[in-house]
Amino acid sequence: MPMGDRLLPPHEALEIILRHVRPLPVERVPLEEAGDRVLAEPLIADQDLPPFPAATMDGFAVIAGDVSPWREIIGEQFAGSQTSVEVTPGTAVRITTGAPLPPGADAVVPVENTELRDDHVVIHQEQVEVGENVRPVGADLRRDQVLVEAGTPIGPAEIGLLASLGKVEVPVFRRPRMSVLSTGDELVDPAQEPGPGQIRDSNRFSLVLAARRAGADVVWSGRGPDDPAALRRLLEERIAASDIVLTSGGVSVGDKDFVKEILDDLGTVHFRRLFMKPGKPLNFATVGDTLVFGLPGNPVSALVGFEVFVNAALRVMAGRRDVQPRPVPVVLTHDVQSGDRLEFQRGLVWADESGVLHARNTGPQASARLLSLVGANAFLLIPPREAPYRAGERVMAVIRGPIGPAPETPAE
Template identity: 40%
Template sequence: MRTVDQHLAEILGAVPLLPPLELKLLEAEGGVLAEPVAAPVPLPPFDNSAMDGYAVVASDVAGATEADPVALPVIGDIAAGDSGVTAIRPGLTARIMTGAPLPGGADAVIPVEWTDGGTANVLITRPAPSGHYIRRAGEDVVAGQVVAAEGTRLGAAQLGMLASCGRSRVHVRPKPRVVVLSTGNELREPGSELSPGQIWDSNSFMLTAAVAEAGGVGYRQATVGDEPDRVMETLEDQLMRADALITSGGVSMGARDVVKEVLTGAGTVKFHKVAMRPGKPQGFGLLEGTPIFTLPGNPVSAYVSFQVFVRPALRAMQGLPPDPLPTVTAVLGADLASPAGLRQYVRGRLSFGGGAYSVVPAEGQGSHQLGSLSSANALVVLPEDAEKVPAGSRVEVWRLPS
């Protein structure tokens, strides 16, 4: 058997880096920047009001009190977007709205709550220092500042930043497009009637959702039976729209392990036993240059294999570090045993309290027991030499996507 690290290293050494595309901003969501983006102007680009109120000369209202308010003539209104704003002189004020440009000569904004709300003349009941409620030009970002570095994954906040810099398009490595296929004569589509010996397909739905959680775009293909020609035809048909393929089932040592049968010798695909539990039978290679991950058919084995091998590979294809799931150290809540020489991934419930994490193993750990996986929020990672791990030990825990 090869180790987990050996198998992952082979995968990471083979998966291609996706070429960058120029996309519209919303199309670039989830992509990874292939260029640095700098602000062409300061942000904000001009001094503006942080409140609805009155633009004033601060010295004019220095003595304002509730008992003795300062009265000022209001010379006009300044709304957000006004381009004809000029200036005010001492002894005058202008009504100003949030985001509106500050008129020349003004050095403070009085919020409307500190006034009587007058439109021709206003009574101001509190003083304000110079700079009060003013957003200065460039106080967020200065002109020329890099606001998003190459290699940044674009989420909502990052897209907002790019838009605020005037960018409508950007060069990104896009989300990997991943086609997911389950094989097996026993599989039926959810919603259909079952005959004896049949089960509803769960793996393709689970793995397609896992692709999305990992930052890719998943496409679920309808299940395929154990007919070799049909399996190979389906895989070849999907190559045109896929940056990667995932299959589940048909990779072990059985007489009807169709995926292993049709892909052995195809492209660079090879099959191995990996020293892990669950998920020992694994296959990987390039099929006409496209990575294909052949995962075990048991649901938990398929899911764990995805997190261990596929998720890091999808990240690497976008130029991101192939990091594992977010990892914490936790106190184990029950004794655990692990087979010698195997890296074991144990489902559990992670919680935080008293300044520390703790984790309790799930009751069901069979590779077919999807119920315990669906209620788990973590995987306890037990190394190959950890045959007996007593309660109270500190263990590595992967946090599962919620």
């Protein structure tokens, strides 16, 4: 695929990636391990819940239309069993929350509205409606109802629904196996003291954590050698063992950037350079069924590339329905100078007193300044334009975390 020197717009890059990625196979896991996995089949109710009409209060099960001044207490109905005592006019059955309504009864009078006298109870409630304080059969969910769509991550509510229906083996998509490889002769391990011209490797740690948060199973991470033969052997091994391989560094046009040559040789490189900032040099290749992302070496470029492209690929692999976050408009609170490519500025978005989203960036946006990601909850999308964007103008933003009210701290 010839590409020349054209810088590919990010949305086109994403389309190319999505054409080369498929959901991973389905596996069944025990309920206890299903949390934060992605449901592979729709969850459909195979029964009504509750399966019996249940009291929602502690009190007395009665017949709503019964006008007896007092009722004989003919039994007790606790949660977890089913009495056969039948409520008839002039009688009542003591009942606890969650217990099934005994035969004959059609309402529950809460204990606060009753008074005990020997073996009978006086109801201090003017009117009792049929169904009062009773959760009818199927009130929570109805047989054949689709409760959770396939492709939904299993959270606390979803796992509760699975448990309620007795789904103790849960169909989920296999988690993507990922290897993370940082390259660059200037890198040393964080425990080492850098020599002249050296810096510590940080991308490996950032990318491994980002990948774990995105649901990947990071099976290997390490630093790659800059020797082409050794790097090639390592890449071949990691590609064979992974659904997705990330490299960082080694993707510009310099003399010592070998990753792209190796990828060209092993598989198909689909694109190399993007019309975005940060993250212009970004390789995407496929080798068999394995995706390889050659992320830039600059820490911010690597993480933004991860969030925009790798995350989408991981979500498709993991079977998610929501592959891409959709941007929303936000009001800039300061002027922003655009660059010569679509910028993904790291920003803070909040809601003002009227519920309108506002945004500021996180200060200097240099591609190596990791600090620009600290405290950011959004990417502000800044297309190239001659005039600067002005305070009060709207731009689009991809929201990546919860929104609160205006920050108390001033901008940098």
